[in-house]
Amino acid sequence: MPKKNKVKFNICNVHYALLTLGVDGAVSFGTPVAMPGAVSLSLDPNGEPSNFYADGYAYYTVSNNMGYEGDLELAMVPESFRTDVLKEALDENKVLLENANAETENFALLFEFDGDVRKIRHVLYNCSAARPTIESQTNEDEIEVQTETLSITAAPLASGYVKAKTGDGTTDEVYQNWYKSVYLPDAAAGGTSGGDTENGGNSGTDTEGEG
Numbered sequence: 001m002p003k004k005n006k007v008k009f010n011i012c013n014v015h016y017a018l019l020t021l022g023v024d025g026a027v028s029f030g031t032p033v034a035m036p037g038a039v040s041l042s043l044d045p046n047g048e049p050s051n052f053y054a055d056g057y058a059y060y061t062v063s064n065n066m067g068y069e070g071d072l073e074l075a076m077v078p079e080s081f082r083t084d085v086l087k088e089a090l091d092e093n094k095v096l097l098e099n100a101n102a103e104t105e106n107f108a109l110l111f112e113f114d115g116d117v118r119k120i121r122h123v124l125y126n127c128s129a130a131r132p133t134i135e136s137q138t139n140e141d142e143i144e145v146q147t148e149t150l151s152i153t154a155a156p157l158a159s160g161y162v163k164a165k166t167g168d169g170t171t172d173e174v175y176q177n178w179y180k181s182v183y184l185p186d187a188a189a190g191g192t193s194g195g196d197t198e199n200g201g202n203s204g205t206d207t208e209g210e211g
Helices: 081-083 173-177
Strands: 007-019 027-029 040-043 050-054 057-062 067-075 107-115 120-129 148-155 163-165
Touching: 007 040, 007 081, 007 120
Parallel strands: none
Antiparallel strands: 007 027, 007 107, 040 067, 050 057, 067 148, 107 120, 120 148, 120 163
16 A cells, blocks of 8 residues: 655646647647746635525535636746747747737646655646736845746636646556646546547546645
């Protein structure tokens, strides 16, 4: 029986993978790209259960899982993310240009937390990101590093899937290949496939509290 993590700490190994929707609604992802320099990640659940009252009591509870919203803080947003997701363009002089008419891309966000036994690897399937704030300040007696923060929204896929994470008994194959392709449950086989596959099936989302 595998040992279980008792605690988690630290965030590292952040990646993004571009999301593509086929004409038939099939979901696929590009190869995950590293985003070095993760400082912090804070995501709050979006959507709360609501009660329908009848006969004087809560007759039915409506589930309302709309994903997550929050911030990803990085040392610097990588240029690849700016061009791939935020759709800033490099001109012939390799200058990054921001265009108000550009449409940003959705993506999967992959990351992991350290555990006392094993790292806990996550993927949020359907993310969008807002442009980071432009800010800095003058140097004083000590140099203070100025980080950049992306506001992230993680919405459910059409199938209902929001995220996935490795567990205590996740197979070594899935665990070791987490950053090679985006993990998606295989609707036909019951849930052991990697990325670049058609998304399907009706399932709830993982909302347990290991983080």
